Amino acid sequence: MTDVDRATITETNWTPEQKAEFIRRRRGRNWALFGGMIGLCLLIYAIAVVKLYHAGHMW
Amino acid sequence: MSDTILRASASLGGPAPVATTEQAVLDQAILGGTTVDWLALLKPRVMSLVVYTGAAGLLVAPGTINPILAFTAILCIAMGAGAAGSINMWYDRDIDAIMRRTAKRPVPSGRISPEGALGFGVGLSVLSVLLMWLATNLLAAAILAISIGFYVFVYTMWLKRRTPQNIVIGGAAGAFPPIIGWVAVTGHLALLPILLFAIVFIWTPPHFWSLSLFASADYEKAGVPMLPVVAGARATRLAVMRYTLWLVPVSLLPYVLHLAGPFYGASAMILGLTFIWYASGVVRDKQDATGVSQTRDAPAKAAFKYSILYLFLIFGALVVDHFL
Numbered sequence: 001m002t003d004v005d006r007a008t009i010t011e012t013n014w015t016p017e018q019k020a021e022f023i024r025r026r027r028g029r030n031w032a033l034f035g036g037m038i039g040l041c042l043l044i045y046a047i048a049v050v051k052l053y054h055a056g057h058m059w
Numbered sequence: 060m061s062d063t064i065l066r067a068s069a070s071l072g073g074p075a076p077v078a079t080t081e082q083a084v085l086d087q088a089i090l091g092g093t094t095v096d097w098l099a100l101l102k103p104r105v106m107s108l109v110v111y112t113g114a115a116g117l118l119v120a121p122g123t124i125n126p127i128l129a130f131t132a133i134l135c136i137a138m139g140a141g142a143a144g145s146i147n148m149w150y151d152r153d154i155d156a157i158m159r160r161t162a163k164r165p166v167p168s169g170r171i172s173p174e175g176a177l178g179f180g181v182g183l184s185v186l187s188v189l190l191m192w193l194a195t196n197l198l199a200a201a202i203l204a205i206s207i208g209f210y211v212f213v214y215t216m217w218l219k220r221r222t223p224q225n226i227v228i229g230g231a232a233g234a235f236p237p238i239i240g241w242v243a244v245t246g247h248l249a250l251l252p253i254l255l256f257a258i259v260f261i262w263t264p265p266h267f268w269s270l271s272l273f274a275s276a277d278y279e280k281a282g283v284p285m286l287p288v289v290a291g292a293r294a295t296r297l298a299v300m301r302y303t304l305w306l307v308p309v310s311l312l313p314y315v316l317h318l319a320g321p322f323y324g325a326s327a328m329i330l331g332l333t334f335i336w337y338a339s340g341v342v343r344d345k346q347d348a349t350g351v352s353q354t355r356d357a358p359a360k361a362a363f364k365y366s367i368l369y370l371f372l373i374f375g376a377l378v379v380d381h382f383l
Binding site: 022025026028029031032040043044046047050054 | 127
């Protein structure tokens with residue numbers, strides 16, 4: 001599925017420029033969300049390691 | 060599609076949605092905001108002050124905290140403040156659209172839908188409180204939750220549109236971060252973070268009333284009862300001076316009570332006297348019979364800028380003093 005195909009799902013009668021803009025914005029949001037979720041996973045993992053270390057449950 | 064958006068907006072409660080049907084605005088809503096727009100919902104400039112005072116509270120607290128947990132605590136304070144800002148933008152979208160200062164925000168300009176801003180704010184609020192609890196302790200998480208709730212329910216929804224004392228009482232929401240930072244390290248309250256709370260609390264009125272002096276036309280147009288709108292510019296100028304005069308002795312309390320050293324004491328005195336000088340400029344501003352400025356509120360703008368610098372410097376002095 002191309003980017004233009006994906007844009008047709010929105011059920012609007014945008015111009016090609018509007019579709020391209022929608023896709024650009026959505027891609028930006030998705031990458032930001034992806035980065036945020038990866039960061040959150042790493043942070044929770046790091047917190048768990050620190051907490052377990054201080055509680056004497058690691059090594 | 061436009062009707063769908065407006066209906067969805069109305070179904071969420073709160074103030075009536077901005078009744079614009081301009082296709083351009085609706086197109087923006089359908090396109091969705093950019094990442095920058097979503098970050099703008101978090102009010103980054105307000106967040107920077109909150110993070111700074113929270114970090115100061117964390118740094119001057121006795122005891123130690125793992126750097127990862129300290130980073131997480133500061134991140135949670137930032138997320139909580141940003142979340143409250145996002146919910147505030149959802150609720151205030153009707154008046155934001157009227158005021159020139161706020162009309163370009165993502166929600167009133169249509170770049171982000173109201174329900175998007177609300178969901179983002181609520182989601183971040185829950186995440187920040189849970190993460191704070193996980194990383195530090197329940198008390199810090201509870202105070203963070205209270206500060207978010209205070210800003211949203213007490214300031215935004217209850218006081219802002221009802222009383223000129225809105226920012227006096229509502230200012231408490233922005234004063235919690237030093238306490239949160241402190242409690243994240245120690246797990247309990249103490250006198251110094253309460254004094255830091257008091258400093259930010261009393262600093263807020265002269266800060267916001269200086270702003271409202273040169274933005275009063277905006278507030279009047281939107282029907283927000285800020286002090287210059289309700290009591291007039293002259294009364295506001297005197298109120299700025301009154302609270303600034305209160306701020307100086309309160310800011311000296313940590314030194315007087317031997318909770319901070321002479322570097323902080325001297326800094327607080329110099330910064331406070333400078334603040335009084337700026338506030339006196341606001342009072343002495345060339346004005347007409349009703350107190351309206353004849354200088355485009357230049358002294359009020361200067362006092363507003365200085366108030367931000369004041370907060371950065373006085374908390375900076377506290378941290379430096381702690382490590383001297």
